Structures are given as C-alpha cells and as structure tokens.
Amino acid sequence: MPRTSQQAYDELIRRMKEIDLLGNCAGLLGWDQRTLMPAKASPYRAEQLTLLSGMVHQKFTDPEIGGMLGEVEGSSLVADAVSAPAVNVREWRRSYDRATRLPQALVEELTRTCSLAHDVWVEARRASDFPKFRPWLEKVVGLKRQEANAYGYTHHPYDALLEDYEPGETTANLTRVFADLREALVRLIGEVVGSGRHPDTSLLSRDYPIDRQETFGKMAAAAIGFDFEAGRLDVTVHPFCSNLGPGDTRLTTRYDARQFNMALFGILHEAGHGLYEQGMDPGHAGTPMAQAVSLGIHESQSRMWENFVGRGRAFWTHFFPLARHLFHESLAGVSPDDLHFAINDVRPSFIRVEADEATYNLHILLRFELEQALLTGDLAPGDVPGAWNERFRKYFDLTPPDDAQGCLQDTHWSGGGIGYFPTYSLGNLYAAQFFAQAGKDLGDLEAQFARGEFLPLRDWLAEKIHRQGMRYRAGQLVERITGKSLSHEPLMAHLRAKYGELYGI
Numbered sequence: 001m002p003r004t005s006q007q008a009y010d011e012l013i014r015r016m017k018e019i020d021l022l023g024n025c026a027g028l029l030g031w032d033q034r035t036l037m038p039a040k041a042s043p044y045r046a047e048q049l050t051l052l053s054g055m056v057h058q059k060f061t062d063p064e065i066g067g068m069l070g071e072v073e074g075s076s077l078v079a080d081a082v083s084a085p086a087v088n089v090r091e092w093r094r095s096y097d098r099a100t101r102l103p104q105a106l107v108e109e110l111t112r113t114c115s116l117a118h119d120v121w122v123e124a125r126r127a128s129d130f131p132k133f134r135p136w137l138e139k140v141v142g143l144k145r146q147e148a149n150a151y152g153y154t155h156h157p158y159d160a161l162l163e164d165y166e167p168g169e170t171t172a173n174l175t176r177v178f179a180d181l182r183e184a185l186v187r188l189i190g191e192v193v194g195s196g197r198h199p200d201t202s203l204l205s206r207d208y209p210i211d212r213q214e215t216f217g218k219m220a221a222a223a224i225g226f227d228f229e230a231g232r233l234d235v236t237v238h239p240f241c242s243n244l245g246p247g248d249t250r251l252t253t254r255y256d257a258r259q260f261n262m263a264l265f266g267i268l269h270e271a272g273h274g275l276y277e278q279g280m281d282p283g284h285a286g287t288p289m290a291q292a293v294s295l296g297i298h299e300s301q302s303r304m305w306e307n308f309v310g311r312g313r314a315f316w317t318h319f320f321p322l323a324r325h326l327f328h329e330s331l332a333g334v335s336p337d338d339l340h341f342a343i344n345d346v347r348p349s350f351i352r353v354e355a356d357e358a359t360y361n362l363h364i365l366l367r368f369e370l371e372q373a374l375l376t377g378d379l380a381p382g383d384v385p386g387a388w389n390e391r392f393r394k395y396f397d398l399t400p401p402d403d404a405q406g407c408l409q410d411t412h413w414s415g416g417g418i419g420y421f422p423t424y425s426l427g428n429l430y431a432a433q434f435f436a437q438a439g440k441d442l443g444d445l446e447a448q449f450a451r452g453e454f455l456p457l458r459d460w461l462a463e464k465i466h467r468q469g470m471r472y473r474a475g476q477l478v479e480r481i482t483g484k485s486l487s488h489e490p491l492m493a494h495l496r497a498k499y500g501e502l503y504g505i
C-alpha cells in the first residue's frame, strides 16, 4: 500500500527531530569549546564536530527527504499555508534545495579557503597589512560569486547570499530602506556632534568588581524574564547565546573590572536572544515552527532589551538603587541622569563593535554597499581600502588612521559571511517597529519599567513573535504586528526622542 501524505510527514518529523538532536549535541560541544574546553583538546574537538556536521549534512540531503517532501507538497495537509505542517514543509524544502544545489567541490573549497583566510586575516589585522589579506579576499569573493550563481537569483547576486540569513528579503528593499536611514542618521549625528554637549563617561571606567557585575547582570536578566532554571550564564571571549534544545539556553559574557558597560549590556543583549529561544513553543521543538524567522528578527529581540529597554531612563529609575548599592564607591555622587547620559554617549568612531546605538548603523550601511559592489564586480577586492576610507569620510567625517581600524576590522569577510552585516541594522529597525507597537498595545511601558515590571513586554513578544516560530517571513511578521512594512521611521523617532532630550537638539 502506498504511503499516505500524513505518513510521509510523520516520517519527515521523525527524521528532522533526529537531525535536530544531532545538531544540538554539536551545539553543546561548540558551547564547551568556547567556554570551558582546555586548549589542548582543540584538535580532537574539531574531529568530533566534523563527524557530527557530516552526519547532519548526510541525513538532511538524503534523496529520500526530497522524495517525502514531494509526497507532502500539494497534499491537503499543507493546504493552509500558515498551518504547522505547511510551514515546516516550506522551510525544509527551502533548506533542502539550498543544501543540495551547491556542488560538493565548491562547499569543500569554501570551507578550506575560509579557514585559511581567517588565519591570514588575524595576522593581517594585527599588522594592519591589507596587501597580505588581499589575495585571500579575492579568493573568498570569487567563491561567493560562484555560490550565488549556484543558488540562483533573479535580480542581484546579493539576494542569493542574503537568503541564508534573511529568508525572502531582497537587496532592492534593503537598499531603499537603508538609503532613507542613512540620510536621516547623518543629519541626526551631525546635530549631536554640533551640540557640543558630552556626557562624563569617565564614571563608566571606575572600579566595578567582577563578582558584583555578575550579580547585577543576572538580576537584570532574571528581571526581564530569562529563566535561569532553563539556562545559564558563563564567561567567554566573544559573547554569544546558544540554544541547545528545550530547557537549555546558554548565555555568555565577558567582564572587565574597569568597565561598567560591557558585561551588563552584553548580558541584556544575549538574554534578549535567549528569551526568543525560551519563548518558542516546546510542542514544536526540532522543527521550523520552533525556530527563529531570521537573524534580523533574532537581533531585534537582543537589541530591544539592550538598547530600547536597558539604555532607557525608566530602566535606571528601577535599577539605579541596586547599582548604587553594589558599586557604592564608584557611583558615589553620580545621579541616575549622569549614568543615563554616559551610557548613551554618541560619538563617531572607527570600530563597529564599539559604536553607539546611532552611529552603529552607518558602519553597517557602508559594509552593505561595499559587499554588493564586490559581488557584482563593480569593486575590485584590491580597491577595498580606498573605497572604505572614502565612504567613511562621507558618513562619519573621519579618516581611518590605518586598515586595522578600517576595512580589516571585522572577521566576517574572511569567513565568507558576505550578506550577514545587514542583519544587525535590520535588528535595530525591527526592534524599533515592534517596540513602538508594544507601547500602543501595552500602555505606558516606561511607567511599567520604572516599577520593575518587564514581564508584560516579554509576554507580548512571546505571543506575537517567539511562539510563531517561522510561520511568517520577517516582512510579513512586521506587517502583521505593526500594520506597516519595514521602515526607517520608528528607529529614527526613537533616536530623535532620546538624543533630542540628552543633547538639546
């Protein structure tokens, strides 16, 4: 008797949950590698991870998967496009086609090249030596072009790579929204700089004992709703959040005893990612219905808690007494207003990861433009430093003193991550749009935060976003929730309101 579409779907679920289990085993090994693993374990760990990722790839690209997808597609089981089976099948098909479309030789060449390019990039950045990195950038860009061609695209090769991070998003749409954003940001930042006002940021680099920072960070993460019985906070060099399955979401951070800012806002950021994972529907674990819509939507959750909540005045109305209690010597004589201004300092600077909430996006727009030109061939890899510095002058009115503080600062290109950068700014844009809508739905959020009530916002996000999994594309989700498509306006309104008050502009 032939298999019914329901039986084919059940078998797909069984196999995909098995693949998810394997993936989470690899995730745990990866988490350990970046937190606790002794250095000498590195070669053996690489073997373990290679074995697991090979098993995942083999199981996922098994032609039987393609066959079963074909059996379910077009059946009544997936007639309702936003039902769980329809969403799961749509996403499995998308990933299956992408995974099987790349020639094996290209995948291997990319893995090998990017691994070597990364090592050269580390050296080149240390010595600020672009010519050393140049041949490797040429190789990576050449391979990424081949990859875009293998995936296929209609309008722009960048679309094919963007699809890895932002399913359904287009270069044309981003170009339109980012152009509006750039113009408005350059104007706003010019006004901030022209105001001549500066906060006293020296108060942020006094003595802040690490054990107390950890206490504070954990209390803040718990207050916004992160469940420490289903997660942990540990220390690493480059902080990340890792979801290892239902009931196990790991946050990481790094501490500096002379910096108030870094660990706390890092923890709020990663806890925002963690809340997304903890908010997924456990009944759909291991399937796209319990996975994130896109990197941009994931980033909207982290940036909302870090910037819109954590850097807001009301958050500090509630948390300043605790901060003063924990750090009484360093915060003696500091008012909540002083602290609020210091953590919202706007200053054009060279390094993206150190940039403030406003100038950060200009760093991204610059990279987005150069990446497109590299892919189309309008910009030769050898001309990147010149193109970088020219744009930097235009957007920031500054000239990078060397390439280490210019085009060599990020790891992404050496790792083949072309198409990744826009997700950071998308995170800021979506965060603003969702946050504005939450304020309309939930009433006076600032008053709630000032009373230490953060759970209404957490629950709103869980209902509207987290529990929906991949049901909607990012663009659809933002339209469903806010009634408007992606726009620069809510982010600019947020920044204008905040800096208008702080800088008197």
Ligand code: ZN
Pocket: 269, 273, 299, 302
């Ligand atoms: Zn993030």
